[in-house]
Amino acid sequence: MNHPIITAEAPILLVGGGEFRHADLTLAQTWAGRAVAADSGALVLLRHGVTPEAVIGDFDSLPAETRAALSPDTLHHIAEQDSTDFDKCLRNIEAPLILGLGFLGARVDHQLSVFNRLAARADRPCILIGREDVVFHAPPRLALDLAAGTRVSLFPLRPVTGQSTGLRWPIHGIDFTPGGRVGTSNEALADEVTLEMDGPGMLVILPRDCLDAAVRAVLAAGSAPSTVRA
Structure with a gap:
C-alpha cells in the first residue's frame, strides 16, 4: 500500500499552473496554512511569494530554473503518464479538505479533466476556487x-x-x-x-463569495458518520 506524500489534519492548499488573483490566494490561506504545488503550480506559487512544501507531478511543465530553486526534498516526481498531475496530487494528499487554486478559468479540456477527477476521487474532498465560482463534488x-x-x-x-x-x-x-x-x-x-x-x-x-460556507459544509460532511453510497 502506498503512503500519501502529504498528510494533514487541517485543509491543504493545492495550486495548479493556471493564473489567479493574489486575493484568491489570501482567501484560501485563511483556511489552509500549508501549500502544495501540482507541477508548474510551483512557479505560480513562487511568483506569489509562497514556497510550496511539496511539488507533485510528472514535471513536464515545471521549468528547470524553478526546479533548481526548490529543495530536492520537496520534489516528488511521478513519471507515469496515465493520470493528470491533479490526480497525482489528489491521491497523494490525505487531508480533511483540499482547496484548489489555478485549475479553473484556462483551457476547457483541462477543466473537464479536473471535474472528472473530482468525481472519481470522491474520497478526497476538494473545493476548486475560480474567479466567479467554487466547485466541488457533493458528499452524500x-x-x-x-x-x-x-x-x-x-x-x-x-x-x-x-x-x-x-x-x-x-x-x-x-x-x-x-x-x-x-x-x-x-x-x-x-x-x-x-x-x-x-x-x-x-x-x-x-458563487465565489460562498467559499467559507462551502468549506464549513464539506468539512462538516466529512466529520459526519460514514455512509455507504449507492
Missing part, C-alpha cells in the same frame, strides 16, 4: 448556510438522483445525467440548503 449529505437568492448549480458527471430542501426547484424525483437533465441555475430560498445524493457524481457550483 451536505448542509449549506446560504443567503436567500444565492445561485446553486448542480451538474452531474454520471447518472445520479437525490433530495433537497431550501432550493427554489427541489431535486427529488429528478434523474440527473450528463447528457440529459442537469440542475444549473437553481436558487437558495432559505438560510440553509440541504442536499442528499444517492451516489457519487454530482458537482456543486456556487
Whole structure:
C-alpha cells in the first residue's frame, strides 16, 4: 500500500499552473496554512511569494530554473503518464479538505479533466476556487448556510438522483445525467440548503463569495458518520 506524500489534519492548499488573483490566494490561506504545488503550480506559487512544501507531478511543465530553486526534498516526481498531475496530487494528499487554486478559468479540456477527477476521487474532498465560482463534488449529505437568492448549480458527471430542501426547484424525483437533465441555475430560498445524493457524481457550483460556507459544509460532511453510497 502506498503512503500519501502529504498528510494533514487541517485543509491543504493545492495550486495548479493556471493564473489567479493574489486575493484568491489570501482567501484560501485563511483556511489552509500549508501549500502544495501540482507541477508548474510551483512557479505560480513562487511568483506569489509562497514556497510550496511539496511539488507533485510528472514535471513536464515545471521549468528547470524553478526546479533548481526548490529543495530536492520537496520534489516528488511521478513519471507515469496515465493520470493528470491533479490526480497525482489528489491521491497523494490525505487531508480533511483540499482547496484548489489555478485549475479553473484556462483551457476547457483541462477543466473537464479536473471535474472528472473530482468525481472519481470522491474520497478526497476538494473545493476548486475560480474567479466567479467554487466547485466541488457533493458528499452524500451536505448542509449549506446560504443567503436567500444565492445561485446553486448542480451538474452531474454520471447518472445520479437525490433530495433537497431550501432550493427554489427541489431535486427529488429528478434523474440527473450528463447528457440529459442537469440542475444549473437553481436558487437558495432559505438560510440553509440541504442536499442528499444517492451516489457519487454530482458537482456543486456556487458563487465565489460562498467559499467559507462551502468549506464549513464539506468539512462538516466529512466529520459526519460514514455512509455507504449507492
